[in-house]
Amino acid sequence: MSSTSSAAGIRARVATVLAGVLLMALPGTPVAAAPAIADPAAPAQPGPPHIVGEQTVPAYSYADAIRESVWVQTRADTDGDGVRDRVAVDLVRPREAAAAGIRVPVIMDASPYYLCCGRGNESERKTYDAAGVIAKAPLFYDNYFVPRGYAFAAVDLAGTARSTGCEDVGGRAEVGSATAVVDWLNGRANAFTADGQPVRAEWSTGRVGMIGKSWDGSVANGVAATGVPGLATIVPISAISSWYDYQRYQGVLRAADYPGYLHSYVNGRGDEACAQVLARLRTDSAEETGDYNAYWAQRDYRPAAGRVRASVFVAHGVNDLNVTTNQFARWWQELAEQGVPRKLWLHQAGHEDPFDVRRAEWVATLHSWFDYWLQGLRNGIMDEPRVDLETAPGVWTTQRDWPATGTRKVRVALGAGDGVTGTLGGRGARPGQERSYVDGSLTESALVAEPSTAAAGRLVFLSGALTAPVRISGSASVRLRIRVDRPTTELTARLVDYGTAERIQYGSSEGVRTLATESCWGAATAADDACYRDTEEITAVTDHAVLTRGWLDAAHHRSLRFSSPLRPDRWYTVTVPLNAYDAVLPAGHLLGLVLGQSDPEFTETDDQDATVRVDLGRSELILPLVGRAGLPRVDVAPPVVTAPPAQPAPARTGPWDNRQLP
Structure with missing residues (x-):
């Protein structure tokens, strides 16, 4: 083992231990540190009802949960109206815990997609009741985790949905709008109700876990790279770590006007409000050169891996043609060199969430991960192999690290x-x-x-x-x-x-087929049933x-x-x-x-x-x-391979458009 890798391993172990100590020591935690000397005659102190042993359990009513919206003030004024931007945060949290004075950690998905496009395999959007209160948050996170003693925060990034400001596509304003929410949950930023009343997150432990697929996961990477205190873990799924590598391939243009396209697709403001931001995106990205410049450096989170305080649980498909695999691989390498506690799931599908690849195992692993990093429960997940890997359709194994040892x-x-x-x-x-x-x-x-x-x-x-x-x-x-x-x-x-x-047939279908049956993952209300169509991998x-x-x-x-x-x-x-x-x-x-x-x-x-x-x-x-296996020696003539002839190219009536939504 090299001295560099040895030092990284030591830092990883130290970081894991320190993170656990800090989790137990932070104020408001529902799990108290054990006294140095226990009195056998003293009665056991009851813990919060959502913790049994080393696991959270559904102890609170989802139907009766507190549902509210706040607008968190950021440090930026991206639309130039003289007022700092405010981002909308829709919250679902357990009412019984609040009544008992039990503070809870937060699972947060910051996204530009909540109203424009939807989230998940079924493109769910936020819905609101007649009073404008969140009735349904996409995905299963609130249904599953709120009864288990978590709050869920669905954040509209600056310039999208109900937030003010303008989207700058991976830049400081976008990342800063999500970072401001972490700050508010830790008492360092201001927030207001719809009628302008100040509101504080006194119910929060301050520990936040960010999760999200694609663009959402990219935001989580960016926020972690700021080193913001209180962000305990992130779960980036099929996520970007360098926007240059997403929109440029080593100097080659992936598609024309990509930054402008992404901004306009998710823009929740009128065209005039963000016209200057859009113009800067198009100018500063320097499409005519393909160069990596200051614009792209601002949207490259990898060099800031040394600032990351959060643990990182990465999930990615090895056949992802949208957010290509170097996005996770280079980020993973940078995090490893910094000794960041981390975990990895690699599946064989394309641009997919593990929820639609290996559903039950994914939910169980995510549950253990959040329990460990947000609730401070010693459930052994950090003692398990670091990597889960799909080696063939439906065949999974675990290994110590990635790339594979040897x-x-x-x-x-x-x-x-x-x-x-x-x-x-x-x-x-x-x-x-x-x-x-x-x-x-x-x-x-x-x-x-x-x-x-x-x-x-x-x-x-x-x-x-x-x-x-x-x-x-x-x-x-x-x-x-x-x-x-x-x-x-x-x-x-x-x-x-x-x-x-x-x-796996990972082309336009991403390698996953949606079935007619469904399964449910959490508690339900009339507006949000927590049920999702089952899926299976497409093979041939x-x-x-x-x-x-x-x-x-x-x-x-x-x-x-x-x-x-x-x-x-x-x-x-x-x-x-x-x-x-x-x-x-x-x-x-x-x-x-x-x-x-x-x-x-x-x-x-x-x-x-x-x-x-x-x-x-x-x-x-x-x-x-x-290992030691290599390619067989071929010195003169290669083997003859009979393979099907090329299929006809798609009809092309105009310029190719390779733009996709991350």
């Missing part, structure tokens, strides 16, 4: 093969042996189909048939020595598993699958902060990073590396029609492999 970086040489299909493994080509390809703007289906057949617009390299299972765990990359006859071009790379297997037996992808604007090969146009008479060494992945390739399968250029289904670029020459002997694939 992962090593393996350099895999590229060979010329038979002149049509190159090889992966073995001695590889001699330096100076070249292959070239012309940009074909191919769809992914065309890129990876029939790898043993010549096709313009790509280069394909195949391993031999695997003699033993091979596991990839972590982030691969492709190091290329290239010459390009244009100032730049998009470079793309894909790892493909060629071999028959049952796989296929003969190949793309594992992971990577993109690079070649002119950004030196730095993402500036471009360096390529000269046609020079060779350049560039690295195309691939998204993090975890998979086991069975014996008999082949691993393929497919190189392309412009990628219309995933990105948008005007730099097309370039010819790229690749020096195979000075290029390589770098794989994160677990």
